[in-house]
Amino acid sequence: MTTQPWILGLTGGIGSGKSAVAQHFIDLGVHLIDADHAARWVVEPGRPALDKIVEHFGPDILQADGQLNRSALRGRIFADTNERRWLEALLHPLIGQEITQHLARAESPYAILVSPLLVESNQHTLTQRILVVDAPEHLQMQRTMQRDQSSSEQVQAILKAQASREQRLSHAHDVLVNDRDLSWLQDEVQRLHRFYLTLRGGRT
Structure with a gap:
């Protein structure tokens, strides 16, 4: 066992x-997982979190290739605590799931x-x-x-x-x-x- x-x-x-x-x-x-990497995975194009972020912040939060524009997002959430809280409420549970799944595979x-x-x-x-x-x-x-x-x-x-x-x-x-x-x-x-x-x- x-x-x-x-x-x-x-x-x-x-x-x-x-x-x-x-x-x-x-x-x-x-075996190691980096929460920052998990945070990147959950906002990849095609993942539901990215659609919600675009819906909330508008399409200019994306780069031309459809990836999240991290520095634009960082600028918005550092300037406004409420926006930061909104984003955390969306992402933290998703990041938690990614992390848990990854850690379960540790050998x-x-x-x-x-x-x-x-x-x-x-x-x-x-x-x-x-x-x-x-x-x-x-x-x-x-x-x-x-x-x-x-x-x-x-x-x-x-x-x-x-x-x-x-x-x-x-x-x-x-x-x-x-x-x-x-x-x-x-x-x-x-x-x-x-x-x-x-x-x-x-x-x-």
């Missing part, structure tokens, strides 16, 4: 190094749900344990500005919209402070992986 893998939630603010941590876990053979002893909004979107209810990747705010700013070529104002706005560090850390079972180099980070992930393999159901 195969035991159902337990689910580790992996989260962290923008520029904390979540993606690097996630990639190390994948390299170690852990590793534990599987990982990576989500920047794990705490805010209640996706943490799908997990048994939470790992928060944390980084000092000046590093988050620096990494994000380099990666996305964004201004410090844009990064500040995103930091404000995400859960506060305190909120995230209050849900954490494990915290990985990512303020050193990549080889150190890799060693830390390996150490956590060895520990996670000893757990049953995500608990010690």
